[in-house]
Amino acid sequence: MxxxxxxxxxxxxxxxxxxxxxxxxxxxxxxxxxxxxxxxxxxxxxxxAETTRTLGMDQPLLEALAEAVLPASLGAAGRREATTTFVAWVNGYEPVAEEMHGYGYADVRYLPADPAPAWRAQLQALDTLARKATRTPFTQLPVARRQELLDAVLRTERGDRLPAPLGAGHVALALLAHWSASPTAWNLALGAKVTPASCRVLNDAIRKPLPLAPTGAAT
Missing domain, CATH: 1.20.5 (Single alpha-helices involved in coiled-coils or other helix-helix interfaces)
Structure with a gap:
């Protein structure tokens, strides 16, 4: 130009x-x-976009199951705490979330799919089985009769130890496994207030754990 x-x-x-x-x-x-x-x-x-999840479980059925699989020494209050924390854990679970990277591998891994629908269905199946076998709801059966039904249902479950809660094939095993990993279970097993996975002051590290309080009156 x-x-x-x-x-x-x-x-x-x-x-x-x-x-x-x-x-x-x-x-x-x-x-x-x-x-x-x-x-x-x-x-x-x-x-x-988040997928809407159905939260909660049939609480009476879950408490009846807890009475059949958890230690009787927990009493009603202890079982209620166990079922409440179990339901809270299930409700807060994020299906197929990316796992934290652990030592020894660099690939991306994801958590399992939502186990809650199957566990809710298994609870209802226990009630259906009870009604067909005894003409009585599962929640109204004596504990020993509930345990007999559970023995039949869990007969095909194999293993020499409890699975991780997410790896449990039945809601009864998931509930028991979740409670067994709790501080309450550790304290009960060791007979002292060890309460693992909790923060304690350094001075307490060298002290002998306190014994558990008597639970004879717990119901």
Whole structure:
């Protein structure tokens, strides 16, 4: 582009630069708007949308199951605490969440799918079995009769130890495994207030754990 001395060339150059600037600004503006729209957490992509989960379990059935599988020495209050914490854990579980990276592997691993639907169905199946076999709801059967039904249901479960709660094939095993990993279970097994996985002051580290309080009156 040359200037013929009349200023036409300079005018054309200014017009070109002005047009190019408008195009450039328009391109940046559109690109930024698109990027903001994609990254805006208020408008998540369909894959990020949370799936609605059904929470809770049939509490009377679960408490009747707990009475049949948990130690009788817990009493009613201890069993209620065990079922309450179990349901809270199940409700707070995030299916197929990414696991924390452990030592020895670098690949991404994910937690199992939601076990709650199967466990709720198994609770209902126990009640159905009780009604068919004894014409009595599971919650109204004597504890010994409930245990007999559970023996029949769990006959195909194999293993020389309790599985992790998420690996349990039946809600009865999941409940027992979850309680067995609790501080209450450790204290009961050791006969002292060890309460693992809890914070204690350094001075307590060298002290002998206190004995458990008598539970003879617990019901």
């Amino acid at each position: 040359t200037d013929n001395g009349s200023g036409t060339g300079e005018s054309a150059r200014r017009t070109f630069l002005k047009t190019a600037g408008v195009i450039a600004v328009g391109t940046v503006t559109v690109g930024s708007a698109a990027a903001c729209a994609v990254k805006d957490p208020a408008t998540p992509a369909p894959d990020d």
